[in-house]
Amino acid sequence: MYTLLDDFPSTIQHLPILTKAKTHFTTSADVDRQVSEALSQGQSLYDLDVDQLKTLKPSVIVTQDLCTVCSIDLVTVQRIAHTMDPKPEIVTLNPTSISEVLDSIITVGNAIGYQENAKRIRAEFEDRIEKCRNVAEEVRTSKDHKGEEYNPKRVIFFEWTDPIYPGGHWTPEMIEIAGGVHPINGPGKHSRRVTVEAVVDTDPEVIIICPCGLDLDATRKEYNHLMEKDWFRKMADKATTIALVDGNQMFNRSGPRLVECTEWLVMLLHDRPEFEPAGFPWERIK
Known part of the structure; x- marks a missing residue:
């Protein structure tokens, strides 16, 4: 058992x-x-x-x-x-990275006697992650061919809103895989408390609010609290995209659904609706 x-x-x-x-x-x-x-x-x-x-x-x-x-x-x-x-x-x-999350599938499979199933599932997930990388590369290549400079979209990912903790561990890596950049915290780094000034200085084009452990209803309330703050309203006005995500189910658990989260990021950053996972718990504000 x-x-x-x-x-x-x-x-x-x-x-x-x-x-x-x-x-x-x-x-x-x-x-x-x-x-x-x-x-x-x-x-x-x-x-x-x-x-x-x-x-x-x-x-x-x-x-x-x-x-x-x-x-x-x-x-x-x-x-x-x-x-x-x-x-x-x-x-x-x-795990602190996507590759280590996938390694965990093998670790669990070995522990419970399902080694071959674990290998198959990992391979399937690796293929889906690679497809996300390919979309980001296609966007870069298209810009190059047109002689345009490619600037990945700047993202701020709120893992907690008060005090502010930006996304850490695998989340910045996933944003980069999908073709964005998370200036306030890089891949593999722990989520850490940051100042309002540090957040504003990132000048984000995309704001994702996904507090760890909170469902979409609670996340919506936290977003409303943020909108009561002058600094956040100004940042939100400049942003091109604002999204709320169920942080209890998505992004904050180091499990297989991180693959879905990466696909969702591709959809959000590049307007590729075919990458949106069915039933993904989120809400677009802007």
Whole structure:
């Protein structure tokens, strides 16, 4: 039996839920306060249903140690697993790039005995990513042939809105694969808190608001809060594109749907509707 601490796809949502966040969403600023206070006191941000975990007797637990804010911390999982009999194998996934995300598919496939399936799926995803690169290259080549200078669209990706955390890890890389540029934070770098001035200085043409863990309704409210700020309204007026994305489902999880997110970026940056994944949870503001 394999116990995955996740909620996607919908076909697994009938399975036992083993973790629960201790924070409660009100506003971005208030959640940041809750998180900061808990971490300063050395507290975990999640509760783990230890009794149910032991009852399930998993042979494999898949978890992560990349972000203590996003999921149960690895130390807690290891501590509980050490008390279980038999002890489960812990598979920790900490990718910071698209290639490492795809490597994770192989890691999980090897752990659960589906090596060949994992190889096939990875190859399919690599092919889809390559098609995204090809579109970006076609746009560059077309500009060159016309004797025009190619300037990739400047993107600001809000991973959190108050305080501001721009997209990090794989997100800037995905933007570049799709033919854009994320000046405030480059590929492979952690998301970090930045100033309003640093955001405004990027002079973005494309604004993507995709707060980690928030659905589209909550994201819309955060966008409305941003629009109450003079600096953001001015930036939004200059931008050619503004998009809201469900940050609970897309971009912020290091899983297979990052391929869909890259395809969506191709659609958004180059007006290629055929690349938009079916049912992608987003809303165009501008």
